[in-house]
Amino acid sequence: MERQTTLEVRNLNVYFKTAGGNRTQAVRNLSFQVGSGELLGIVGESGCGKSVSSLAIMGLLEFPAIAEADKICLMGTDISKNSREEMRKLRGSELSMIFQEPMTSLNPLFTIGAQLSDTIALHQECGKAEAKRRAVEMLEKVGIPRAEAVYKSYPNELSGGMRQRVMIAIALANSPKLLIADEPTTALDVTIQAQILELMRDLIQDSNTAILFITHDLGVIAEMADRVLVMYAGSIVEEADVMTLFHNCAHPYTQGLLDSTIKVHEIHDELRCIEGVVPSLRDMPSGCAFHPRCPYAQEDCRSQRPELRKTAEGHAVACLHPLRGRWNHD
Amino acid sequence: MTKARERAEQLRQELARPYEGENLLEVRHLKKYFRTGSRFLPGKSGQSYIRAVDDVSFTVKSGQTLGIVGESGCGKSTTGNTIIRLLEKTSGEVYFQGHEISDMSKEEMEIIRPNIQMIFQDPYSSLNPRMRVFDIIAEPLRTHRVCKSEGELREQVLDMMSVVGLQPDYASRYPHEFSGGQRQRIGIARALALRPKLIICDEPVSALDVSIQAQVLNLLASLQKEFHLSYIFIAHGLPTVKHVSDRIAVMYLGQLVELAGTDELFASPCHPYTEGLLAAIPIPDPALRKERRSALLQGDLPSPANPPSGCRFHTRCAHCKEICEETVPAWREVRPGHFVACHFPVENGRGILERQDAAVK
Numbered sequence: 177m178e179r180q181t182t183l184e185v186r187n188l189n190v191y192f193k194t195a196g197g198n199r200t201q202a203v204r205n206l207s208f209q210v211g212s213g214e215l216l217g218i219v220g221e222s223g224c225g226k227s228v229s230s231l232a233i234m235g236l237l238e239f240p241a242i243a244e245a246d247k248i249c250l251m252g253t254d255i256s257k258n259s260r261e262e263m264r265k266l267r268g269s270e271l272s273m274i275f276q277e278p279m280t281s282l283n284p285l286f287t288i289g290a291q292l293s294d295t296i297a298l299h300q301e302c303g304k305a306e307a308k309r310r311a312v313e314m315l316e317k318v319g320i321p322r323a324e325a326v327y328k329s330y331p332n333e334l335s336g337g338m339r340q341r342v343m344i345a346i347a348l349a350n351s352p353k354l355l356i357a358d359e360p361t362t363a364l365d366v367t368i369q370a371q372i373l374e375l376m377r378d379l380i381q382d383s384n385t386a387i388l389f390i391t392h393d394l395g396v397i398a399e400m401a402d403r404v405l406v407m408y409a410g411s412i413v414e415e416a417d418v419m420t421l422f423h424n425c426a427h428p429y430t431q432g433l434l435d436s437t438i439k440v441h442e443i444h445d446e447l448r449c450i451e452g453v454v455p456s457l458r459d460m461p462s463g464c465a466f467h468p469r470c471p472y473a474q475e476d477c478r479s480q481r482p483e484l485r486k487t488a489e490g491h492a493v494a495c496l497h498p499l500r501g502r503w504n505h506d
Numbered sequence: 507m508t509k510a511r512e513r514a515e516q517l518r519q520e521l522a523r524p525y526e527g528e529n530l531l532e533v534r535h536l537k538k539y540f541r542t543g544s545r546f547l548p549g550k551s552g553q554s555y556i557r558a559v560d561d562v563s564f565t566v567k568s569g570q571t572l573g574i575v576g577e578s579g580c581g582k583s584t585t586g587n588t589i590i591r592l593l594e595k596t597s598g599e600v601y602f603q604g605h606e607i608s609d610m611s612k613e614e615m616e617i618i619r620p621n622i623q624m625i626f627q628d629p630y631s632s633l634n635p636r637m638r639v640f641d642i643i644a645e646p647l648r649t650h651r652v653c654k655s656e657g658e659l660r661e662q663v664l665d666m667m668s669v670v671g672l673q674p675d676y677a678s679r680y681p682h683e684f685s686g687g688q689r690q691r692i693g694i695a696r697a698l699a700l701r702p703k704l705i706i707c708d709e710p711v712s713a714l715d716v717s718i719q720a721q722v723l724n725l726l727a728s729l730q731k732e733f734h735l736s737y738i739f740i741a742h743g744l745p746t747v748k749h750v751s752d753r754i755a756v757m758y759l760g761q762l763v764e765l766a767g768t769d770e771l772f773a774s775p776c777h778p779y780t781e782g783l784l785a786a787i788p789i790p791d792p793a794l795r796k797e798r799r800s801a802l803l804q805g806d807l808p809s810p811a812n813p814p815s816g817c818r819f820h821t822r823c824a825h826c827k828e829i830c831e832e833t834v835p836a837w838r839e840v841r842p843g844h845f846v847a848c849h850f851p852v853e854n855g856r857g858i859l860e861r862q863d864a865a866v867k
Contacts, residue, residue: 221715335806365577365742367803370786374802392716395745395788399795418792436720437790438745441858443769447749449720453685 179211182386183233183354186246190228190410192457193240200457202228202241204410207484210354212384217401217418219391219433223454225410226390230356233388234273235263251353269299272347276359278339282331288315288342289327292349299350314345319375337368341375348379356388361396373399394437398422403490406430409455409465412484415492426487426498428470464496472497510613517605518617525603530736531566531589531622531704536598536608538581538588542811556811558584560760561598563837566704571730571737573751573768575744575783577807581760582740586706589738590622591615602704620650620700627709629689633681640677643667643695650700666695669732670725687718691725698729706738711746723749744787748772753843756780759810759818762837766844773859776840776851779803779819784858817849825850 190203203225210216218226232243235258248256250270255263267273275281283291292314293307300307308327315323318341331339340360347355357376361369373396380387389400397404397418404421406414406429414427425431432450452469455461461468467477477496484494538559545553558581566572574582587593589600591608600608607618623646626632633642643663653659664674670691681689690710697705707726711719723746729735741747747754748768755765756777764777775781782803789795805822808814814821820830827850835847 221717337806365807366744367577367782367786368806369788370802371804373788393788394716395790398790398792399788401792422790422792433716434790436717438749439790440745440748440772440787441789441791441794443859447720447724449724450717451721453687453718454715 179214180384181209181249182212182214182251183388184209184247184249185233186248188229188232188243188245188248190225190232190237191242191244193242194458199242201460202410202457203232206412208405208412208415210386210388212353212386213380215380215387215389215400215402217389217391217397217404218407219394219397219404220407221392221454223409223457224407226407227358229407230273230358230388230390234267234271234356235260236267268295268352269350270353271356272350272352272354273356273358274340274343274347274360276362278336278343278363279331281343282339284331287328287330288334292327292342292346295346296349310349311345314349315342317379318342318345318348319371320345335368336364337371340364340368340372344372344375344379348383348385351383352385354386354388356390358390359392360389362391362393369396376400394422394433395440406433409460410457411465411494412492413466413494415484415490417490420488420491426491426493426500427466427495428472428499429466431499432469464494472499514614514617517614521603521617521621524734525568525703527603528567529565529601530568530603531738532599532601533565533585533589534563534599534601536562536585536588536600537596538584538593539596554811557760557813558810559588560813562757562760562762564755564762564765566736566738567752568703569730569734569736570752571739571750573739573741573747573754574757575741575747575754576757578742579759579807579810580757581810582742582757583708585757586624586708586738586740590624590706592624616650620646620652621702622704622706623697623700623702625690625693625697625705625707625710628713629686629693630681630713632693633689635681638678638680639667639672639692642681642692643699646696646699652700662699666699669698669729670695685718686714687721690714690718690722694722694725694729698733701733702735704736704738706740708740709742710739712741712743719746726750744783756783759808759813761818762845762847763819764844764846764848766841766846769859770841770844771857773857775857776844776846777819777848778823778825778852781852781856782822785856787858789858817847819848825852 186207188203188206191199191201193199206229220226231237233248237243245256247254289311293311296310297307312323312327315326320326320341361372391397401418403417405412408429414430435448436450450469455465463479464477464482467473474497482494482496484492486492536559539555539557541553542556543553562585576582588595595608599606602618640663643666644659647653647659647662653662667674672691711722739747739750751768754768754771756763758779764780775784785802803822808821816832817830817835820826829849835849837845837847839845840851
């Protein structure tokens, strides 16, 4: 099935202005696309630029962060040069986002109903009564029991899982074209996480929404994603479909991540770690950013920055000496 | 007076020797209730108790790791804190090397304390930002007057730093100069400084990145071998608990529901809650994606202030029958070393180890 491209990002760069007029680069030449109904996972450790990129796409970055992009196309129209007002119209209708902290992303002073029907009334131009009807319908859709009662309650009366369901209801209320989920289940318990992931899976199947799913958990990626971007120190180091990534990855960093993930389903899980720490943005290594931690680093890795190159259909790697067949089980 | 001193001296000498027995720590019927509400108001706002830990019993075997898992609010951290007496118990007994420690006097407890240490979850808030790394690690040594001279202290601290993989020239730095993983190493060095026999690790890697988690877990494993440590490893993430534990206790609403050897628990859980918990773990292999779902737990954790009657899990349990709502299930051994508190334990519980075997074939 040919997918329509929902979002196309070309050469997104994000800088932070620092004292003394310098700037550090948090995201470097990020390019990717997501199709309708596709779930694109973005994995990486903290500080790799995954959240900053998503905020840049949403137009939510503020000073001292500066985002520059050749283009950010939503359904074929470039939104990277949009004014604040234009972006505000898009957010909540065409573009929406689910944040990590269900505790802090709802306003504690307003009822769930007020926050949800506001979003609906604002973008769908309907009356109050109609907005309420649709809001309750949304709450039922995300599996909230006693939706009428929850409509009238305040965020502090709900558990973390319930609040995250409400966030999802708000995000999906206007059938967005693109949904960005930034670590939507990280703050939740594993049983609640499973419920939320299941809910998201069901909701995606019914709609054509494209989803950017940001997480650090490879287990969640394996459960959810169609395609995956692996980010390290602000750049994409590998892009592949989920099967290829887990069974035939080509970048040593991806392999390191997989090695340090505990295989719950295997009896003797061996844990190999990546030595060292993620480099600081202010003090990026020359050449390949991963070379100080890479077990396969060679002389040219120190001086030459690898570009993201296509190695097979749908598989791209930014590495001068990509791994071959190391993970090939089949 | 002299008798007490004699007893203390005896205890000190006994603890200085390596422990030969099997059960280093034994917890019996431990309870910890927190009072809430007003003492003066009647009815709903009146006084009530949150039963954070309600009748928990287990043993920690010498040189082994006992994992305690459960969702947030199940009482696993309270259990750890009550054992080490950061919180005072409501009732129950805790035996360390056969000595009852939960009622011990302050003086005697001081002798016990170097043997039980703790590593905390948040490496950002568990280190004093105004102290240098050297002083942080030296603090327990100073408190217990282990070293006779400053030179000896210095030697011991630097030794500890090298054991956990910190460079000696970091000693004069402050915690904010370190990354999360390195801070956790400082916390580990501090816990290790007194050469304890038991370390209670309360979510030691939950705040860390995946690659750093692996570093810290491997470090904990090698330290266990080197110093013959026993761990109580408290975490909500089953993968980490599985990786480090010899045996795992599963907690739900202040009570243990199941305790078994790690592989046994993951291959064939007996309690429906454990089964649900295992089914909820995302498995890092997309090839195994399709086969799950059926055992997913529905609903939320009930409030521990007002736990359900009978079996506390009955409100979320798929196999719930009448008796579950009325009678508290007994804690019994279904297989050697495999304990469960359930009226109708699952016969061939669906673990997640089996499925992997099937997939390999």
